Amino acid sequence: MSLLQLNGVKVHFPVRRGILFDRTVGHVYAVDGVSLSVEPGQTYGLVGESGCGKTTLGRAVLRLVDVTDGEVVFDGTDLAKLPDEEMRRFRRRLQMVFQDPLGSLNPRQNIESILSEGMEAHGIGANQAERRERIRGILARVGLPANALSRYPHEFSGGQRQRIGIARALVLEPDVIICDEPVSALDVSIQAQVINLLEELQQEMGLTYVVIAHDLAVVRHISDVVGVMYLGSLVEEAPSDTLYAEPRHPYTRALMSAVPVPDPEVEDNRERILLTGDLPSPANPPAGCRFHTRCPWKQETRCATDRPELRDLGGGHRVACHWAEEIADGRISPTHNAAQVVHGGHTEPAEPAGSAESTGAAAAVNTGKTEKAATAAE
Amino acid sequence: MSTKTDKIDRLAELTASTETSTGASLWVEAWRRLKGSKMAVIGACIIGAFVVVAIVGPWVAPYSPTAQLWRGEVFTNQNIFVGPRAENWLGLDHLARDEFSRMLVGARQTLLVGIVATLLGFTIGALIGGASGAALVLGGKVGRRIDTVVMRVIDIMLALPSLLLAVSIAAVLGQSLTTVMIAVGVVQIPVFARLLRGAMLAQGGSDYVLAARALGVRKRRIALGHVLPNSLSPVIVQATLSLATAIIEAAALSYLGLGNPDAAEPEWGVMLAQAQDYFDSAPMLAIYPALGIIVTALGFTLLGEAMREALDPKLRS
Numbered sequence: 001m002s003l004l005q006l007n008g009v010k011v012h013f014p015v016r017r018g019i020l021f022d023r024t025v026g027h028v029y030a031v032d033g034v035s036l037s038v039e040p041g042q043t044y045g046l047v048g049e050s051g052c053g054k055t056t057l058g059r060a061v062l063r064l065v066d067v068t069d070g071e072v073v074f075d076g077t078d079l080a081k082l083p084d085e086e087m088r089r090f091r092r093r094l095q096m097v098f099q100d101p102l103g104s105l106n107p108r109q110n111i112e113s114i115l116s117e118g119m120e121a122h123g124i125g126a127n128q129a130e131r132r133e134r135i136r137g138i139l140a141r142v143g144l145p146a147n148a149l150s151r152y153p154h155e156f157s158g159g160q161r162q163r164i165g166i167a168r169a170l171v172l173e174p175d176v177i178i179c180d181e182p183v184s185a186l187d188v189s190i191q192a193q194v195i196n197l198l199e200e201l202q203q204e205m206g207l208t209y210v211v212i213a214h215d216l217a218v219v220r221h222i223s224d225v226v227g228v229m230y231l232g233s234l235v236e237e238a239p240s241d242t243l244y245a246e247p248r249h250p251y252t253r254a255l256m257s258a259v260p261v262p263d264p265e266v267e268d269n270r271e272r273i274l275l276t277g278d279l280p281s282p283a284n285p286p287a288g289c290r291f292h293t294r295c296p297w298k299q300e301t302r303c304a305t306d307r308p309e310l311r312d313l314g315g316g317h318r319v320a321c322h323w324a325e326e327i328a329d330g331r332i333s334p335t336h337n338a339a340q341v342v343h344g345g346h347t348e349p350a351e352p353a354g355s356a357e358s359t360g361a362a363a364a365v366n367t368g369k370t371e372k373a374a375t376a377a378e
Numbered sequence: 379m380s381t382k383t384d385k386i387d388r389l390a391e392l393t394a395s396t397e398t399s400t401g402a403s404l405w406v407e408a409w410r411r412l413k414g415s416k417m418a419v420i421g422a423c424i425i426g427a428f429v430v431v432a433i434v435g436p437w438v439a440p441y442s443p444t445a446q447l448w449r450g451e452v453f454t455n456q457n458i459f460v461g462p463r464a465e466n467w468l469g470l471d472h473l474a475r476d477e478f479s480r481m482l483v484g485a486r487q488t489l490l491v492g493i494v495a496t497l498l499g500f501t502i503g504a505l506i507g508g509a510s511g512a513a514l515v516l517g518g519k520v521g522r523r524i525d526t527v528v529m530r531v532i533d534i535m536l537a538l539p540s541l542l543l544a545v546s547i548a549a550v551l552g553q554s555l556t557t558v559m560i561a562v563g564v565v566q567i568p569v570f571a572r573l574l575r576g577a578m579l580a581q582g583g584s585d586y587v588l589a590a591r592a593l594g595v596r597k598r599r600i601a602l603g604h605v606l607p608n609s610l611s612p613v614i615v616q617a618t619l620s621l622a623t624a625i626i627e628a629a630a631l632s633y634l635g636l637g638n639p640d641a642a643e644p645e646w647g648v649m650l651a652q653a654q655d656y657f658d659s660a661p662m663l664a665i666y667p668a669l670g671i672i673v674t675a676l677g678f679t680l681l682g683e684a685m686r687e688a689l690d691p692k693l694r695s
Contacts, residue, residue: 064588064591064592091592091593103585103586104586104589106608121595165589
């Protein structure tokens with residue numbers, strides 16, 4: 001049985017106007033119907049460009065934002081409908097590591113206070129001495145010196161701060177840790193350290209991770225299963241290797257094609273898909289397939305009217321595209337007015353700045369960041 | 379882990395702990411920065427001198443501030459005033475009282491009004507703002523409602539010109555020193571309330587609050603243990619700056635005749651008002667109390683500004 005299962009999770013933020021009385025004038029559909037399941041001991045990677053709702057989804061699992069609709073089933077309990085106090089107690093088993101290591105630590109708390117706060121909230125450890133003992137154990141495990149206890153967050157380096165954030169989650173001995181961009185704020189050399197630490201801890205403690213990232217290389221390195229999000233919904237999900245070897249959804253293909261390859265000859269000759277147009281506003285998402293406004297393979301029928309469900313293509317490869325098989329077989333070719341498919345030699349290899357300017361597409365914008373991580377993961 | 383990563387870790391450790399191994403909280407660091415600031419030292423010296431004068435003034439004053447000892451020497455109808463001389467360092471005022479003694483004794487009332495008024499504004503304002511901010515941080519529809527209503531009331535108070543509000547309060551409550559304190563204090567309430575509430579609102583949206591929620595910390599502890607302590611520094615700075623404003627406003631109210639009804643009792647604002655009538659012939663009588671007010675206000679302002687810099691999280695090393 002899966003440890004964590006999301007069934008049609010929706011998170012809609014009301015847009016309010018008014019001075020004395022709130023009047024809802026619309027909704028931002030940040031997460032709009034996501035279903036996925038995470039097996040125990042597994043790492044589930046969530047990728048997508050900024051604003052696609054991956055962070056909101058992660059927060060929705062912990063009920064840090066209200067779930068509008070759908071189920072978040074954790075170990076047989078639907079968290080979405082749990083009363084606040086019971087949810088609070090459940091948070092011992094579901095922890096989170098945040099993107100900004102400094103911002104997520106209270107500047108006025110020393111490390112001991114930061115690490116013991118969770119234990120106090122959940123009644124772990126009879127007294128301060130017992131808690132301190134446990135904190136020391138965790139500090140050693142994440143590779144921080146024992147004299148860190150009385151120090152304050154601003155006295156540490158970025159990587160150390162992220163270790164503190166990880167220690168804070170670990171000290172409660174959770175089952176699931178949701179890592180929201182755990183390394184994107186760190187230097188490349190430190191990124192590798194933190195990722196390795198996360199992997200070591202997973203092996204030692206049998207943790208289950210949900211890793212949220214925009215960095216394809218990081219996700220590939222750490223994940224067993226990867227889900228790709230676009231505009232609040234999952235467009236493709238597959239075991240990590242399968243997804244990277246044969247992406248089936250047009251959006252995933254565009255995303256993958258933005259990752260530079262370290263081999264210059266392959267880099268020069270590989271297919272690149274440059275998406276045109278901007279990411280539609282999540283307050284007013286397009287009808288039908290969310291991606292049809294930018295899809296190079298858009299068809300006359302169905303795309304603009306029917307919203308594709310995730311379909312299993314076999315081997316756990318799920319795709320939300322009406323035409324996935326046809327595109328894979330080459331029976332449908334991309335239309336050039338919607339996007340540009342560039343084969344080697346036709347244009348210069350994309351520089352991040354140039355391509356971002358010419359396309360405005362997130363796939364290209366991601367290039368710069370991915371480059372960094374690709375080096376880190378090597 | 380490989381030796382290479384160990385090395386990196388050690389390097390990071392070394393660079394992280396240059397000064398202390400025990401760690402310094404933000405307050406300790408702010409205090410260190412404050413001590414190193416020239417502005418803070420000058421401000422503190424001025425305030426210190428002022429406080430000492432206010433406390434010991436009545437005992438060291440060479441003459442009684444109300445005694446008219448040199449009646450035969452001052453003739454206001456003929457514009458004859460006595461300037462500074464050996465036995466009266468700052469000369470005599472229009473009723474032939476020793477100006478120096480009056481300045482010394484007057485400092486106490488000025489300081490008292492400033493401190494009491496600011497404390498009043500700070501306490502009530504922080505309570506209102508803190509409650510409003512906490513309601514907002516604790517969340518829910520009810521919290522937002524409470525905050526909206528409270529803040530609209532505060533906005534109304536803020537919309538009235540402060541001096542006009544103070545004058546109205548003083549007019550309703552009658553003429554006394556307490557009135558001045560209340561009037562000046564009430565004017566400060568909306569400033570403190572808005573400031574604290576705004577700071578709490580900003581802190582409430584920060585990542586560490588989200589992290590505390592994810593950790594399972596109770597809401598009340600988040601509001602009081604995380605958000606409130608991190609929101610206090612702008613309010614503390616404002617309190618210091620407000621002391622300067624309060625002294626000036628108290629002086630203004632006294633000047634307008636809304637202060638202590640006993641006009642013989644020295645107070646810098648009253649002294650300034652009385653000296654106005656003889657400004658042409660004895661300008662120094664107005665300049666002494668004015669200078670006292672300005673220098674004191676400057677002291678508080680300097681210290682407040684230095685504290686603002688010391689507490690600014692952006693300057694954190």
